[in-house]
Amino acid sequence: MAYKTVLVHADGSRHAAARIRYAATLAHAHGATLLGAAFTGISRAVFPEGFDNRPGTLAANCFEPLADNARRALDACAAIAEELGVACDRRLVCDQPDDGLARLARFADLVVVSQDDPDEAPAGSVVRIPDYVILNSARPVLVVPRCDTPAAVPVRALLAWNGSREASFALAAALPLLRGAVAVTVADLADTADTARSEYRAQLDEVQGWLARHGVQADTLLATGGDDHG
Numbered sequence: 439m440a441y442k443t444v445l446v447h448a449d450g451s452r453h454a455a456a457r458i459r460y461a462a463t464l465a466h467a468h469g470a471t472l473l474g475a476a477f478t479g480i481s482r483a484v485f486p487e488g489f490d491n492r493p494g495t496l497a498a499n500c501f502e503p504l505a506d507n508a509r510r511a512l513d514a515c516a517a518i519a520e521e522l523g524v525a526c527d528r529r530l531v532c533d534q535p536d537d538g539l540a541r542l543a544r545f546a547d548l549v550v551v552s553q554d555d556p557d558e559a560p561a562g563s564v565v566r567i568p569d570y571v572i573l574n575s576a577r578p579v580l581v582v583p584r585c586d587t588p589a590a591v592p593v594r595a596l597l598a599w600n601g602s603r604e605a606s607f608a609l610a611a612a613l614p615l616l617r618g619a620v621a622v623t624v625a626d627l628a629d630t631a632d633t634a635r636s637e638y639r640a641q642l643d644e645v646q647g648w649l650a651r652h653g654v655q656a657d658t659l660l661a662t663g664g665d666d667h668g
Contacts, residue, residue, distance in 0.1 A: 442468070442469075442470050444464055444470050444471070444472055444546065444547065444548050444550060445473040445475060445546035445549045446458050446462075446475070446550040447551050448475060448508075448512055450507055451555070451558055452555075453555060457550060457551070458472075462518050462519050462522045462524045465519075466524045468614060472519045472524050472527070474515035474519070474526055474527070475538065475539065476507075476508035476511040476529070476530055477508060477530075477533050478501065478508055478533070479534055482538070508530050512528045512530060529542065539567070539571050543576060543579075544576050544577070549571055551568050551579060551581055552568075552582050553581050554567065555584045578607075594619065594621045594622075595612070595616055595621070596625060597623065597624045597656070598625060599624050599645055601638075613654070616649070617653055621657070622649070622655070622656040622657070623656065623657045624649070625659040626660050642658040642660060645658070
């Protein structure tokens with residue numbers, strides 16, 4: 439498995455350039471196409487087929503500036519992709535970014551978004567883009583921190599394992615990244631009684647063996663206790 443299409447959210451926020459550069463660097467490392475998506479912010483329920491209004495009308499004055507902002511975001515995305523020598527597919531979508539990204543993710547291998555920034559969140563906003571996309575998209579989601587941006591290929595990877603279906607999916611989805619890591623640790627940090635330690639140890643051994651068959655050498659960590667897992 440390899441990433442062939444990396445979907446990235448393109449907008450005018452202060453974190454956009456770092457997010458797009460991260461996604462483009464990742465796409466370059468995997469020989470993938472960067473799918474840059476910018477959104478008007480208007481739900482597709484309002485304009486199911488997009489809006490196409492005559493210049494000078496009230497509707498055009500209201501909505502065309504939103505489309506212009508999205509076009510500028512796509513121009514910036516394409517410029518970063520060109521700088522890094524990455525093929526870029528531009529999409530201007532008439533939708534809100536959370537739902538629009540989740541829907542467009544069906545045609546990508548990986549989605550890249552930024553961690554929410556409270557200083558940029560609209561007043562009264564309750565929707566968080568990373569949370570929504572993770573829960574509603576059909577593809578893995580990589581959340582770029584809003585502070586320092588790490589290298590596109592992780593130097594050290596920590597895999598959180600609890601034996602769940604979600605952890606198994608995340609493990610498989612991360613394989614292209616794990617193959618480029620210099621160190622991988624599979625950790626089970628769940629609170630558990632000593633009587634269950636042998637079961638968890640066996641699961642970690644299974645995960646370690648599965649990764650080895652995919653060319654990833656990993657260490658394991660089984661830790662228990664009441665400390666905060668974060």
